[in-house]
Amino acid sequence: MNKKDITVNKLKSLGDIILEDVEKNNVPAIKVPSRGTSNIVYDDEKRYYVLGDRYGKRSLGNVKQISKMAQMVYVANFCKDLVRRGKTATLREMYYVSEGWDVDFGDQQESNIVGEDLEVTLGMTREDLGLMPEEDGASVYGNITLQDDDVEINALKAGKSGYTISPTIDEVNFVDHDVKRVIAVETMGMFHRMVQESAYKKFDCLIVGLKGQAARATRRFLKRVNEELKLPVYVCNDGDPWGFHIAMVIISGSAKLAHVNHQLATPDAKFLGVTASDIINYDLPTDPLKDIDVLRLKELSKDPRYKDDAWQVEIKKMLKIGKKAEQQSFSKYGLEYVVETYLPEKLEALE
Amino acid sequence: MEREAAELFEEFKELTASEFFRRNKQMLGFSGKIRSLTMVFHELITNSLDAAEEAGILPEIKIDLKRLDKDHYILKHTDNGPGIPEDYITRVYSTMFAGSKFRNIQSRGQQGLGCSGCVLLSQMTTGKPAKVISGYKDGDTLKGVEMTFKMDVKKNKGLVLERKDVEVQSTGVSIELHFKDVSYSLSEQGAFEYIRRTMIGNPHAKITFRDPTGHKYIFKRAADIIPILPKEVLPHPKGVTADDLIFMAKHTDKRRFRSLLTSNLSRMSTKRVNEIEAITGIDLNKRPKDMKWEEAEQIVETFAKMDFMAPPTSGLIPIGKEQIEKGIREILNPEFVATTTRKPKTFRGGVSFIIEAGISYGGDSGRMVGEQRKAEIMRFANRVPLAFDQGSCAITEALKSVDWKRYGIRDMDNAPITIFVNIISTNVPYLSTGKQSVAPEPEILHEVRQATMKIARSMQKYIRAKKAAKEEAMRAKVFENLVPVIIREAAVLAEKDVPEYDAVLAKVTHRAKYEGVVEDE
Numbered sequence: 001m002n003k004k005d006i007t008v009n010k011l012k013s014l015g016d017i018i019l020e021d022v023e024k025n026n027v028p029a030i031k032v033p034s035r036g037t038s039n040i041v042y043d044d045e046k047r048y049y050v051l052g053d054r055y056g057k058r059s060l061g062n063v064k065q066i067s068k069m070a071q072m073v074y075v076a077n078f079c080k081d082l083v084r085r086g087k088t089a090t091l092r093e094m095y096y097v098s099e100g101w102d103v104d105f106g107d108q109q110e111s112n113i114v115g116e117d118l119e120v121t122l123g124m125t126r127e128d129l130g131l132m133p134e135e136d137g138a139s140v141y142g143n144i145t146l147q148d149d150d151v152e153i154n155a156l157k158a159g160k161s162g163y164t165i166s167p168t169i170d171e172v173n174f175v176d177h178d179v180k181r182v183i184a185v186e187t188m189g190m191f192h193r194m195v196q197e198s199a200y201k202k203f204d205c206l207i208v209g210l211k212g213q214a215a216r217a218t219r220r221f222l223k224r225v226n227e228e229l230k231l232p233v234y235v236c237n238d239g240d241p242w243g244f245h246i247a248m249v250i251i252s253g254s255a256k257l258a259h260v261n262h263q264l265a266t267p268d269a270k271f272l273g274v275t276a277s278d279i280i281n282y283d284l285p286t287d288p289l290k291d292i293d294v295l296r297l298k299e300l301s302k303d304p305r306y307k308d309d310a311w312q313v314e315i316k317k318m319l320k321i322g323k324k325a326e327q328q329s330f331s332k333y334g335l336e337y338v339v340e341t342y343l344p345e346k347l348e349a350l351e
Numbered sequence: 352m353e354r355e356a357a358e359l360f361e362e363f364k365e366l367t368a369s370e371f372f373r374r375n376k377q378m379l380g381f382s383g384k385i386r387s388l389t390m391v392f393h394e395l396i397t398n399s400l401d402a403a404e405e406a407g408i409l410p411e412i413k414i415d416l417k418r419l420d421k422d423h424y425i426l427k428h429t430d431n432g433p434g435i436p437e438d439y440i441t442r443v444y445s446t447m448f449a450g451s452k453f454r455n456i457q458s459r460g461q462q463g464l465g466c467s468g469c470v471l472l473s474q475m476t477t478g479k480p481a482k483v484i485s486g487y488k489d490g491d492t493l494k495g496v497e498m499t500f501k502m503d504v505k506k507n508k509g510l511v512l513e514r515k516d517v518e519v520q521s522t523g524v525s526i527e528l529h530f531k532d533v534s535y536s537l538s539e540q541g542a543f544e545y546i547r548r549t550m551i552g553n554p555h556a557k558i559t560f561r562d563p564t565g566h567k568y569i570f571k572r573a574a575d576i577i578p579i580l581p582k583e584v585l586p587h588p589k590g591v592t593a594d595d596l597i598f599m600a601k602h603t604d605k606r607r608f609r610s611l612l613t614s615n616l617s618r619m620s621t622k623r624v625n626e627i628e629a630i631t632g633i634d635l636n637k638r639p640k641d642m643k644w645e646e647a648e649q650i651v652e653t654f655a656k657m658d659f660m661a662p663p664t665s666g667l668i669p670i671g672k673e674q675i676e677k678g679i680r681e682i683l684n685p686e687f688v689a690t691t692t693r694k695p696k697t698f699r700g701g702v703s704f705i706i707e708a709g710i711s712y713g714g715d716s717g718r719m720v721g722e723q724r725k726a727e728i729m730r731f732a733n734r735v736p737l738a739f740d741q742g743s744c745a746i747t748e749a750l751k752s753v754d755w756k757r758y759g760i761r762d763m764d765n766a767p768i769t770i771f772v773n774i775i776s777t778n779v780p781y782l783s784t785g786k787q788s789v790a791p792e793p794e795i796l797h798e799v800r801q802a803t804m805k806i807a808r809s810m811q812k813y814i815r816a817k818k819a820a821k822e823e824a825m826r827a828k829v830f831e832n833l834v835p836v837i838i839r840e841a842a843v844l845a846e847k848d849v850p851e852y853d854a855v856l857a858k859v860t861h862r863a864k865y866e867g868v869v870e871d872e
Contacts, residue, residue, distance in 0.1 A: 011844060012844060012845050012846060013845075014841075014844060014845075015840075015841040015842065015843070015844030015845030015846075015847070016845045016847075018837065018838065018841035018845075019838075019841055019842060019845050019847060019850055021855075022838055022841075022850050022851075022852050022855050023850050025854045025855060025858070026855070027855060027858055027859055028837075028841075028855070060834060060837060060855070060859055061858065061859040063826045063829050063830070066829060066830065066833050066834070066837070066859075067829070067833060069833075069837055070833045070836055070837045070840070073837055073840040073841050073844055074840055076840075076844050077840055077843055077844050080844060102832075102833075102836045103833065103836060
């Protein structure tokens with residue numbers, strides 16, 4: 001059975017649950033896994049956040065829950081239609097389509113929540129259901145050939161900005177590649193530096209420009225290349241708590257998306273830098289930590305995703321020196337330095 | 352050239368009461384155009400109600416207000432009372448202070464100088480005479496007379512210009528007066544509101560009113576019972592002043608002061624009189640006329656220190672909670688009304704009073720301000736609406752001190768609520784000569800609070816029940832709307848036929864009721 005049929009069947013089963021209760025003269029109710037903070041737990045085994053086993057209920061017999069139930073079946077029907085016809089829609093588009101339904105959404109936030117309800121209930125991502133995020137994913141540069149519908153794309157021949165990861169990345173097939181690893185960087189500035197310095201040749205890698213916090217499609221892409229193509233993934237960000245966390249969300253997923261982390265987290269991805277040790281070892285130009293940076297670092301030190309010794313050491317070190325550095329600060333030693341000296345040294349240490 | 356003091360004094364002596372008030376008309380309550388007209392309505396209506404009730408007649412009043420010009424009106428006021436015998440007509444309408452006497456009785460009371468004040472105002476502003484038609488019984492014959500007269504302010508009496516016998520169908524008085532410098536207004540202080548409130552305080556009356564635009568309002572009688580006439584009761588020692596004692600001493604036929612005290616005051620026994628004599632050392636066997644002011648003061652001070660039984664309350668005749676409710680229902684057509692009449696209490700140790708209160712919600716309750724209804728307070732003293740000086744009044748003060756949030760009213764100012772409070776007393780403690788606000792005696796404040804809090808609790812129950820019913824209806828509607836939608840969409844989703852779901856729908860709507868009850872506990 002292909003993925004499309006699985007999705008349609010799962011959606012149909014939601015309708016069956018309701019009808020079966022009605023036929024038995026029971027008041028129908030749908031169990032929806034709870035997404036409250038108390039039900040989000042860090043799975044040591046899997047190395048990412050997962051949902052616990054607590055459930056909420058959407059009952060036909062409760063005046064507050066019944067409208068959510070109505071919204072849910074409508075969204076399910078909308079998604080079934082999307083999947084059947086091989087189309088996708090953004091959440092915003094769905095919000096406007098819902099104007100014609102017999103149940104209202106108060107605002108788009110409410111329709112987003114019902115979308116998430118459906119994701120957790122069926123254990124599928126919204127991309128599976130045909131609901132796409134607005135934003136594109138990251139840029140990819142390097143020798144990989146992808147097939148999107150009947151178009152073949154080589155990420156070396158898609159211009160200097162490379163191939164842009166589509167929100168429908170699950171529809172894309174990997175056709176061929178000639179790389180040994182993936183290096184993801186936080187900023188597009190760094191991305192272009194690496195392209196210009198031919199880092200893709202030097203390290204036999206794909207260069208991924210994350211553009212800040214990685215979009216769902218980007219994380220899905222990184223997971224797929226890691227698992228399907230067995231390519232190690234390295235993340236190189238600014239040397240501050242925000243850069244740390246961009247890497248960590250790629251590695252261990254976010255709490256907010258605990259219900260789909262099994263499809264998004266890449267637990268084997270590695271943080272390459274910039275670490276607090278790098279700041280000291282490479283004598284990088286720095287900025288002092290702001291209050292909010294210090295606060296964030298202290299939060300991270302208590303986060304189960306950072307309980308690893310290496311992380312704890314780096315966090316403490318950064319708090320101790322009270323300084324942070326951007327990844328582009330290596331240009332102090334010349335524009336080429338980061339590709340010619342820093343990355344090779346770090347990669348060697350990690351591999 | 353300087354004038355001699357004697358010359359000035361000569362002028363002063365010549366000033367009769369009428370002349371004095373002609374020069375100081377604000378002292379009659381005639382200050383401001385709107386207030387002046389309201390006071391005229393008050394004096395005439397009060398007079399008519401009193402006259403009819405005293406004669407055992409259910410009062411019926413017809414008022415016709417015509418506007419001739421800006422600020423110039425003709426008022427025709429007709430009642431069905433016993434009428435006024437010809438000889439007394441000019442006395443009633445043209446003499447100030449006619450027949451004033453010390454009486455300790457619950458009465459509507461004049462708020463200015465009565466009907467003669469209205470005639471004076473008419474004459475002062477227009478120069479026109481007053482016209483009165485009176486139908487009255489002389490023995491068994493019904494007589495009718497029409498009189499046109501002016502007031503001779505210098506002599507404080509009427510000056511008849513014309514008189515003729517007329518045929519009348521029944522007893523009653525009709526008076527026609529011209530006014531300038533007055534203004535008809537629909538505001539809270541205006542004449543129309545005064546009539547409306549009078550109807551609530553006097554549900555046994557009927558008033559027909561034709562306003563200056565020609566619109567005719569008929570305020571129907573809501574109760575067919577003529578109120579029991581209040582009886583005069585002897586004043587309580589703690590309620591009298593030195594001046595009162597001197598007044599009594601001058602008008603008594605008693606030979607000794609001690610017998611004056613026992614016969615003119617309530618709760619005053621011989622034993623008490625002896626105690627007073629002992630404490631003050633004043634010889635109470637002397638003739639009342641020999642009583643000196645200082646001695647009267649001393650006796651009053653002694654009263655204050657002594658314990659007396661509370662004053663008799665037989666002289667107090669409240670409207671009654673049923674009658675108030677009828678009045679409110681007739682005039683305000685509310686969704687909900689609660690009323691109460693409290694037991695008699697005393698203030699200043701010796702003046703008895705009764706507080707009555709009513710609260711109405713919805714319908715025409717509250718006052719329309721723009722698009723919204725705002726809460727309104729209707730104050731009454733001995734059934735008479737108090738239209739002015741709301742701010743300083745004990746009733747207002749007591750109501751403001753109530754924490755309305757505790758009674759489910761979150762925003763009292765903007766609630767569709769009318770609160771009615773009436774104080775019944777032989778001596779309503781007015782704050783000023785205008786007699787428009789009640790002094791904030793602690794006992795009065797307390798009683799007003801207790802009365803309103805009691806009825807507010809009933810209202811809260813009603814509002815709660817109403818809200819619960821509304822929520823229940825809303826819930827039922829949600830289920831009736833959404834259950835079919837969900838089952839239909841679920842069938843579309845499962846790609847199956849829509850099953851029979853009446854049983855499930857009945858189950859959930861029933862459960863909603865159950866949940867509603869539980870949540871409100």
